[in-house]
Amino acid sequence: MINLNRKQKPGITSVDSFNLILPQKHVLDNGIPVYSINSGIIDVVKIDMVFPAGSWYQPQRLVAHAVNSLMKEGTATFSSGDIAEKLDFYGAFLETGSSKDNAYLTLYSLNKHLPELMPVLEEMIKHPLFPEHETAVFLQRERQNYIINSQKVKYLVRRKFDEVVFGKTHPYGKIMNLDSFYQLDKSVFADFHRRHYDAKHCRMIISGKVENTIIKLLNQHFGGNDWFTEDNNLASVEYEMHPDAEHYHKINMPDAVQSAIRMGKPWVTRTHPDYAGLQFLNTVFGGYFGSRLMANIREDKGYTYGIGSSYSSYLKTGVFRIVSEVGADVADNAVEEIKTEINKLQQETIKKKELNLVRNYVLGSFLRGIDGPFELGNRFRTVMEFGEDMDFYRRYLDVIRSITAQQLLDLAQKYLNEEEMWLVMAGK
Amino acid sequence: MTQFDKFILANGLKVIVHRDTSTPIVAMNILYNVGARDEQPDKTGFAHLFEHLMFGGSANIPDYDEPLECAGGENNAFTTNDITNYYLTIPKPNLETAFWLESDRMLELAFSPKSLRVQRDVVTEEFNESHLNQPYGDVWLLLRPLAYKVHPYQWSTIGKEISHIQNAKLNEVKAFYQKYYNPNNAIMVVAGDVETEEIKQLSEKWFGPIPRGGEYLRNLPAEPPQTTKRTLTVERNVPYDAIYLAYHMCSRSHADYYPTDLLSEVLSDGDSSRLEQELIKKQRLFSEINAWITGDIDEGLFIISGKLVSGVAMDKAEAAIVWELEKLQKETINKRELQKVKNKMESMIVFSEMKVLEKAIGLAYAELMGDASLYNEEMEHYMAVSAEDLRRIAQRIFIPENCSAVYYLAKKS
Numbered sequence: 001m002i003n004l005n006r007k008q009k010p011g012i013t014s015v016d017s018f019n020l021i022l023p024q025k026h027v028l029d030n031g032i033p034v035y036s037i038n039s040g041i042i043d044v045v046k047i048d049m050v051f052p053a054g055s056w057y058q059p060q061r062l063v064a065h066a067v068n069s070l071m072k073e074g075t076a077t078f079s080s081g082d083i084a085e086k087l088d089f090y091g092a093f094l095e096t097g098s099s100k101d102n103a104y105l106t107l108y109s110l111n112k113h114l115p116e117l118m119p120v121l122e123e124m125i126k127h128p129l130f131p132e133h134e135t136a137v138f139l140q141r142e143r144q145n146y147i148i149n150s151q152k153v154k155y156l157v158r159r160k161f162d163e164v165v166f167g168k169t170h171p172y173g174k175i176m177n178l179d180s181f182y183q184l185d186k187s188v189f190a191d192f193h194r195r196h197y198d199a200k201h202c203r204m205i206i207s208g209k210v211e212n213t214i215i216k217l218l219n220q221h222f223g224g225n226d227w228f229t230e231d232n233n234l235a236s237v238e239y240e241m242h243p244d245a246e247h248y249h250k251i252n253m254p255d256a257v258q259s260a261i262r263m264g265k266p267w268v269t270r271t272h273p274d275y276a277g278l279q280f281l282n283t284v285f286g287g288y289f290g291s292r293l294m295a296n297i298r299e300d301k302g303y304t305y306g307i308g309s310s311y312s313s314y315l316k317t318g319v320f321r322i323v324s325e326v327g328a329d330v331a332d333n334a335v336e337e338i339k340t341e342i343n344k345l346q347q348e349t350i351k352k353k354e355l356n357l358v359r360n361y362v363l364g365s366f367l368r369g370i371d372g373p374f375e376l377g378n379r380f381r382t383v384m385e386f387g388e389d390m391d392f393y394r395r396y397l398d399v400i401r402s403i404t405a406q407q408l409l410d411l412a413q414k415y416l417n418e419e420e421m422w423l424v425m426a427g428k
Numbered sequence: 429m430t431q432f433d434k435f436i437l438a439n440g441l442k443v444i445v446h447r448d449t450s451t452p453i454v455a456m457n458i459l460y461n462v463g464a465r466d467e468q469p470d471k472t473g474f475a476h477l478f479e480h481l482m483f484g485g486s487a488n489i490p491d492y493d494e495p496l497e498c499a500g501g502e503n504n505a506f507t508t509n510d511i512t513n514y515y516l517t518i519p520k521p522n523l524e525t526a527f528w529l530e531s532d533r534m535l536e537l538a539f540s541p542k543s544l545r546v547q548r549d550v551v552t553e554e555f556n557e558s559h560l561n562q563p564y565g566d567v568w569l570l571l572r573p574l575a576y577k578v579h580p581y582q583w584s585t586i587g588k589e590i591s592h593i594q595n596a597k598l599n600e601v602k603a604f605y606q607k608y609y610n611p612n613n614a615i616m617v618v619a620g621d622v623e624t625e626e627i628k629q630l631s632e633k634w635f636g637p638i639p640r641g642g643e644y645l646r647n648l649p650a651e652p653p654q655t656t657k658r659t660l661t662v663e664r665n666v667p668y669d670a671i672y673l674a675y676h677m678c679s680r681s682h683a684d685y686y687p688t689d690l691l692s693e694v695l696s697d698g699d700s701s702r703l704e705q706e707l708i709k710k711q712r713l714f715s716e717i718n719a720w721i722t723g724d725i726d727e728g729l730f731i732i733s734g735k736l737v738s739g740v741a742m743d744k745a746e747a748a749i750v751w752e753l754e755k756l757q758k759e760t761i762n763k764r765e766l767q768k769v770k771n772k773m774e775s776m777i778v779f780s781e782m783k784v785l786e787k788a789i790g791l792a793y794a795e796l797m798g799d800a801s802l803y804n805e806e807m808e809h810y811m812a813v814s815a816e817d818l819r820r821i822a823q824r825i826f827i828p829e830n831c832s833a834v835y836y837l838a839k840k841s
Contacts, residue, residue, distance in 0.1 A: 004637065006488035006532055010524035012499040019452070041450050042782055072699070080709070084699035089768040091775030110775055137709055140737065144715040147667045148735075151563045255665065257561045258553065289502075290493045302549030305557050325557050327549075357498040364500020367519055371453050372782060 015363040018370060018397065022390050023205070023380050026215050028223035032202050035380060038210035039373045043111040045208035046374050047218075048381055049125065052234060053103035053196035056171045056315075059188055061180035066138065067192050068098040071105065073134035075123040080134045086120045100172050101315045102385060103196070111209060114217060122221040125197060130189045143181045153260035153426040154325055156251045161262040161424045164249055165319065167242035172314060198229040203384065207377030241266070241317070244422070251426035259331035259427025263338060264321035265420050270313035270386050274411060276399035278320075281411050282311040284358050285345060286322060288365075292341045293322070301337065303330045315386065320415070328428045335423065345412040349405040362400050366393075429804055430787055432617075433624040434795075437631060439640040440612025444791050444800050445627045446619040448784050453517050454620030456526045457788040458534075459796060461615075462608035463510040464587075465580040465648060465726065473587020474604055476507040477551050477596055482514065484543030487536035492529055499525040507585050510725045511796065517785055520621055524630060531634035534614065537605055544598055551593050555586050563666040567733075567834060574658050575674045575729055575832040579651040610641025615795045619788040651676070651727060657828040661835040668715070668735050670836040671745055675730040675825045677721060681797055686809040687817040688721060688730060688825070693769040694761060694818065695719035695732070695752065700768070702752055703732075713740050713748050725797070730825060742835055756822035760815040773810045 023035035058064040072087075072094060074080040087094055090113035095106040105125065109117055149155040159175045166173030202222070206214065268274055279287075286293035286309030293307045307324035326334040350358075370376050383392045432446045467474045482505065483492045496503055501518035518526050559565045568584050576582035587593055616635070618627050654676060678684045696703045696719040703717045717734035736745050780786050787803075794803035 004633065006528070006535075009489075009495055010522075010528050012522045012525055015452075015500050015519045015521075040782075042778060044778060044782070081700065081705060084705070085768070088698035088700040088772055089764070091771040091773075093775070093779075108775075108779065110778060113771075134709070137712060140712070141708070141715045144668060144735065144738070148563055151665075151667065153561065257556045288497060290497050298550055299546060302546040303553070305550055305554040325553075325561070327553055327556065357494060360500045361497040361502075364497075364519055365502065367452055367500065368502065368517060371451050374782070 012360070014360050015367050018367060018393075020370060020390050020393055021376055028219045030199050030223050030225050030228070032199055032204060032222060034204040034206060034215065034218060035384070036210045036215065037205070037207040037373050037376045037380065039376065040207075040209035043209050045109055045111055045114065045206060045210060045214060046377060047107045047109075047121075048205040048207075048377060049105045050203045050205070050381065050385070051103050051197050052101070052201050053192070054099045054101040055174070056101050057196060057234065058171075058192065060184060061174055061176050062184055063188060063192055064098045064103060066135075066184070067130075067189050067196075068096050068103045068105075070130050070135060070138060070189065071124045071128040071193070071197075072096065073138065074129050074131040075127045076129060077123050077127070078120060080131065083120055083124065086117065090117050092117050099314075111211065111214070114214060118217050118221045125222070126227045128193060130186070130193075135186055135189075139181060139184070143178070146176070146178065146181070153253055153256050153258065154323075156253070156426040157260045157262040157424045160249055160251060160426075161264070161321070161422065164244035164246070164422050164424065165264070165266060166317075167244065170239050170241045172316070173241070194229050195232055195234065198232055199225070199227045200229070200232055201234065205377050205381050205384070207373040209373075247419075247422050249422070249424045251424070252428075253426050254428060256427045257328060258325045259328050259425055261324045261326060261331065261334060261338075261423070261425055262321060263335075263421055263423045264309070264319060265422060267311060267318035267320045267415060269315070269318045270383075271388070272318075274415075275313070275318070276396045277403055277407060277411050278311055278415060280358065280362060280400060280403055281345070281408050281415070282309055282320065283362055284350060284354065284408070285309050285341065288358075288361055290357070292344070293338065296341060297324070297326070297334055297337050301330070301333070303327055303334045303337075307334075313386075331425065331427055335425075339418055342416050342418050346409075346416055349409050352405070355405055355408075359400060363397070366397065366400075430781065430791065432791060432800055434800060435628060437611065437636055439636065439638055440610070441631070441635050441638070442615045442795060443627065443631050444615070444617045444795060445622060445624045446617065446784070446787055446791060447622060447624075448619060448787070449621045451620060451784055452520055453784060454520050454523050454526075454618065454622060455515065455517050455785040455788040456530065457513065457515040457617045457619075457785070457792045458530055459615045459792040460512045460514075460609060461613045461644070461796060462512055463508050464583060464585040465509050466608070466646065467580065467583070469580070469583075471592055471596070471600065472583045472589075473551070473585070473593045474596065474600075475512055476585045476587070477547065477593055478601065478604055479505050479507045479512050480547040480551055481537065481539075481543060481601060482533055484540060484547065485538035486533040487538060489529060489532050490538070492533065495525060496529055501526065509581055509585055511793075513789065513792070515785060515789060523622070527630045527634040530616075531638065534609060534611060534635065535638045537609075539598060539602055541598060544596065544601060548593055548596060551586075552590055555590050555593070559586060564664075564670055564836060566664075567670075567672055567836060570660060570662060571672050571674055571832065571834050574660050574834065575676070576651055578649045579726065580648060581651070581724060581726065581728075606641065607644060611635060611638050612640050613644055615792045617788040617792045617795075619784040619791070648726065654832070655829055658832040659835065660833070661837065663837045663839045666836070666838050668738060669740075669742055669745075669838050670733065670735045671742065671749070672834040672836065673732045673746075673749065674832045675830050677728055677730045677825055679727050680723060680725045684817075684821055687813045687821045689723070690769050690773070690810065690813050691756065691818055691821055692719045692721050692730065693772060694756070694765065697769070697772060703749075706752060707734070707748055711748060712737055713745050742837070746833070753822065753826040757819065757826060760819050763815070766813075766815050766818070770811055770813070774807060777807050
């Protein structure tokens with residue numbers, strides 16, 4: 001005990017084995033693929049239903065989100081109140097959500113209650129009615145939330161950023177605004193639902209303690225030929241991005257104590273060979289607590305409670321974003337420091353120590369990200385949407401393990417050019 | 429049933445070990461028995477500021493985060509009115525790094541003047557971001573001092589005012605550390621694919637040599653019963669009126685905690701809850717409404733908060749809430765509704781046991797409440813609640829003289 005040297009850190013090893021459980025594929029009688037990840041020790045299950053019903057496809061702003069949210073608000077057999085009562089009574093949690101590309105309905109349940117819940121889920125998916133009253137309540141609530149959020153600097157820059165980076169005419173850049181609520185034609189909901197939530201376009205992922213009886217249940221409720229929409233070929237329309245020619249946008253909020261900053265540009269999608277390297281580069285720059293941005297702008301300057309960058313991918317494009325809220329009087333300094341950090345990454349190779357640290361951190365994060373059946377399900381869903389399988393992660397990990405400082409410098413020079421980025425600020 | 433072993437080091441550190449072989453990740457949670465309630469009224473926000481300083485380097489390790497990240501770990505911390513809780517997850521082979529890091533900052537912090545200077549600014553920005561630069565963000569700064577006149581729950585963890593943070597001196601911060609950051613004032617939980625014997629050895633090796641500190645005996649003034657309704661009306665630059673009602677409730681260790689928690693579930697957990705169905709969907713008075721309990725260790729608050737639909741009068745909105753509360757006093761809830769909130773609670777508990785980190789935090793908190801085994805008894809307590817219990821609690825707490833109300837009005841432009 002006396003000899004304990006606290007300056008000497010214990011030895012560490014890099015994580016090198018990952019238990020990437022491959023999903024088992026089942027096909028329902030009508031052809032719907034169900035991918036199951038059975039690795040749970042607790043009797044719970046998560047059922048994820050994925051449909052091509054994101055805002056990419058919507059005929060008007062708000063439609064994709066409204067349809068997805070309103071599916072639980074009343075069907076031919078169950079009222080909105082019935083559905084809510086049944087889900088709550090059986091202790092289930094239903095998540096609905098729509099992104100730019102796809103839309104989701106996700107049910108979390110104890111295995112023992114699934115037989116009671118399945119008919120409710122079936123009704124919601126197949127026969128929603130979009131009743132007038134529930135729709136009005138929903139839209140009123142959404143509108144009030146929209147107006148409240150419009151007072152928050154971070155929401156203002158979030159909306160503006162997508163609009164200027166993707167362009168107002170591209171589906172990714174068509175951002176909901178107040179007019180969307182008044183112009184909304186509710187009569188399109190049923191048709192949007194009919195075309196985008198049908199058996200032909202449905203995919204399911206089921207994770208947790210997956211027993212065979214559950215697959216049977218799914219087949220019983222979703223495996224029939226009763227929910228194909230005739231002649232339903234979703235047109236694959238391509239849109240060109242017309243980003244804003246002006247790269248700096250300022251939203252004036254005279255009373256704001258802090259300014260929100262959002263800066264970035266489109267990057268390549270997940271399927272591009274540079275994807276894994278760019279994730280690594282993003283982590284160094286702003287992707288973890290010890291990142292360059294945090295070390296400088298929070299931990300050295302004290303300008304902010306938090307700053308970070310992220311790199312995510314939609315189906316048609318990836319996007320890199322730097323995000324922060326900073327003291328109003330130091331906003332310009334913060335932007336200068338961001339630029340300094342960009343320049344550093346473009347001019348100097350990353351030192352071995354930092355490279356090693358980030359490598360270990362990313363591997364550790366990956367291990368956390370596949371810890372448990374639900375996490376594995378999430379990882380699989382992400383790659384499935386891009387037409388990939390779990391092998392994607394093997395290739396990803398290979399890059400993380402082997403990438404060099406020179407390769408990262410090359411990536412920084414290619415992808416981090418500040419003059420190609422857009423900067424949106426909201427504040428004083 | 430979450431199995432665990434428990435032992436106490438000679439210096440008073442309590443250690444709990446939970447074995448879960450299903451994961452490659454180990455969670456370590458260290459709970460220090462100090463929160464905002466332990467602060468001086470003229471030095472509020474200290475416990476939370478201190479949480480930030482705990483990452484500014486310790487006696488033998490200049491930076492906390494870097495070695496942890498290098499070992500593939502991740503960490504965070506939170507401060508409440510009752511506790512300051514630090515947690516991390518790390519791949520099993522690198523577990524010793526966690527012992528090395530956590531024991532060094534329990535032994536002695538570096539207290540660099542720069543760390544204090546920078547973190548004062550960081551916390552100021554946190555205060556701005558979460559309380560000032562958000563619509564309705566300052567409501568807790570209003571509601572707490574209205575509901576509590578004596579007990580230190582009258583201030584938020586972020587502090588009463590930002591000057592308390594800005595004026596924090598190094599010697600004050602050091603005194604705070606000496607008083608509270610001792611092994612005998614902490615509970616450590618290690619959860620993952622670990623053996624108790626190996627954790628015992630690592631604990632003795634790294635935490636054993638830390639000297640025991642003075643005993644901290646908490647002696648906080650009890651909040652006297654409220655005898656008249658308190659109200660506060662403010663106008664702010666927000667788009668919609670909002671209402672916040674706070675009713676005093678029992679402490680965390682009181683048997684009535686469980687029925688009180690279930691009452692909040694009846695009112696607002698899930699789409700089928702009463703406030704959602706009645707006041708949002710049917711009567712369309714609110715765009716958002718929530719009921720929840722603060723769950724504090726000392727006597728806490730039962731909160732109902734709502735944002736009014738544009739054009740609805742405040743008195744009408746409040747009367748509608750009160751009507752729902754009175755219904756709970758007059759009629760016992762039916763069997764199915766009671767079963768519903770119990771089922772919901774069962775689900776929540778089962779789902780929360782899927783992660784070693786959540787289990788570790790739960791065990792530490794239960795140990796603070798008296799015994800880690802309480803963690804396994806939660807479900808039983810909820811299942812034993814009767815409809816009559818709910819009515820009894822509603823009758824006791826939902827009375828006007830027990831209520832503090834903030835009417836948060838949109839400024840007319």
